[in-house]
Amino acid sequence: MLTRLLKHEFRATARIFLPFYLVLILFALINRFLSFEMLSRLESMAPPFGIAGAVGSLVLLLRLIYFILVAGVLVATLLVMIQRFNKNLFGDEGYLMLTLPVPLWQHIVSKLITATVWVIASGLVTTGSILLLSAKAAPWPRVWETLFAFRDIFGSAGLFLFPGAALLTLVSSILMIYAAIALGHLSPRYRLLASLAWYAVLSFALKALLLGISMALFLSQTWSIDFADIAADPTRINLIIAWFWLLPTAILSGCFFFITNHILNRRLNLE
Amino acid sequence: MSSAILECSNLTKTFGAVTAVDGVTLDIPCGSIVGLLGPNASGKSTFLKLCNKLLSPTSGEVRIAGYKPGMESKRLVSYLPERSYLNDWMKVCDIIDLFADFYPDFNKDKAGNMLQKLNIKRSDRLKTMSRGTKEKVQLILVMSREAQLYLLDEPIGGVDPAARDFILDVILANYDPAATIVLSTHLIADIERILEQVIFIKEGRIILNKTVDKIREESGKSVDALFREVFRC
Incomplete structure (x- = not known):
């Protein structure tokens, strides 16, 4: 029964985290390629119509979005962990979950394992995205x-x-x-x-x-x-x-x- | 094992100074459709929650097929709460999978047929459904189990009269005579036709527990008429 609980718990949480991770990695990649170095190269080519300034604002905006996403992943990890436990067991969803023929300790363990995995995954994805963004080698x-x-x-x-x-x-x-x-x-x-x-x-x-x-x-x-x-x-x-x-x-x-x-x-x- | 599927002995539940269920002692036999009838806030939902271990009793005890509420009793009981417990992000097929995973007595075909009758697709998302449709989906899930005891809390509370007929038909069509249904409501006239036994509950106390035939024989009244008389404001 624990494996079945885990299956449903991961299904319920993956739909939130996986798109979040994907967007974070995507923004890290975009930021890497649309960097300030690229901006300085553009400036050295002295393009007309102030293109460098516009790209500079865009680079800044993309950096800002990336940092908001990093903060978002970390906050979402904490909030989902709390929400899944509180709402799924002590809220209306508890009427379903707590009437399943499953020992109650397995609910705690399934939520604990899922939350632990997502905390580690969020840490790894965030670190990976920082490396993607900035690592030279x-x-x-x-x-x-x-x-x-x-x-x-x-x-x-x-x-x-x-x-x-x-x-x-x-x-x-x-x-x-x-x-x-x-x-x-x-x-x-x-x-x-x-x-x-x-x-x-x-x-x-x-x-x-x-x-x-x-x-x-x-x-x-x-x-x-x-x-x-x-x-x-x-x-x-x-x-x-x-x-x-x-x-x-x-x-x-x-x-x-x-x-x-x-x-x-x-x-x-x-x- | 006792022939009663549900036994309560001096069951009491208080919330602070309020006594929601007050010393309830009763036996509900196997193989009957029982109406748990009372006005709003009479203790019906609290009683059903105590039977499902969603509330802890202040004193007394409840047993289902001889078991205290727990793992064993949850296998035997199919419970419909008075509120929606469905996750809005789920599709109908997700919730069917969940029921099939945890309840060996869940009949997927039966659920599929009933959903088809209502034109609800397995790929439909619950968040796109009206409250009434969600209630019907929830009832279909609960009645698709081949359980020994169905505890249905206000199954017709929030739906229109046409949907009430559908719900009562679903209950009757899926009713195994060996099983027991306890159905709480205050809308007596709509459900009277399916009841075999009624329990009147007032301020947490059982004030009447008789078969429908006996009520008609002794008082010469319908259950609805007797209810209106007993609970007149």
Whole structure:
């Protein structure tokens, strides 16, 4: 049933994102070919009737549209993520989705996977479009160079641990939004406002927790952490990442998931 | 397993100071068409939402074929809410696919035939349809399932009299005598002809639960006439 939910979730969201990505890539390409260098070439040819000025305005306008599109993709990713969860489960569409014979946790997981994929895709497409627009040469040698430098510091395990921790942080952030929406749903009125308030509360609690972990990490004498020693040892760096980044993020994700699932299961009130 | 498809025991739902469903205890037997009748805001929709686990009861419980509302009961129940739950961006074929994917008892041919009768194409987009047409599409989807219990909330509420006849015909044509239909409405005269049993609900309480034959025999009145008498303002 999860695969079927995913199929419908991707179908519902792809129709928004794919055209957006296509337009973004298209504008990056147009901007690349209609660039300021082309403008300076035009000026050097000293064309009549002020063509260079008109093309210059056009180039500026195209750049502006491109930057608006970049911002649009990022905002749309966030809005669609919130909208799909809120409207599809807690709005009128919930009357259909929540009466399907599917375990409720699968709704959360399907929306989480879809949102994670689109956040990553939006990031990749935006980065790709910037490269398309501005890269003078293929970026791959620089990418490999950075990866090797990274491996020298963090070891081979770090190459997997860092992206894993980053992915888990993304998952945790999405689950926090879901938990805030679900908690806001418990309010008898002004549910959207209540969700925003819950998001602020959860963010504050999360920051307090992170601060606590950092303080413990930096100040505690009981662990006798010698940072000079750690920096030279990739295994110890990775252990610190696992204990102080991965583990708390995994626990937090579990808590947010539990809160959301509990509310859907036991406290649902579609009005 | 009990012979009742739907059992409620002291079911109560409050919203703040308002009690929408107040200590409802009732059994609805298998194989009947039951009218859940009451004026606006009498608790009909709340009761049906409780049966579908879209609301959590304040106290008491409801069971469907012996199951508490959940995965098992959702397989058995085909629910038509009082509002449209269709995504406007979808085409008719998309929503049919969705139903076919999740409900093994969904009969695609039956849905296709009914849509054809209404001249609705599978490629039609829902956003181009009128509210009445959307309601009909939703009813067709719900009635194309071969479910054990149909919970229909105001199926004739927002449509014209001609469409009401179509809707009632759809319900009757697709009704399997082994299944049960619970149909909520306040438009009694239009649906009286198809009802076998009626439940009157007032301010969240069940005030009458009888077969139509018994009502006619005891009071000598039609259900509509009795409703007007009981709920006179």
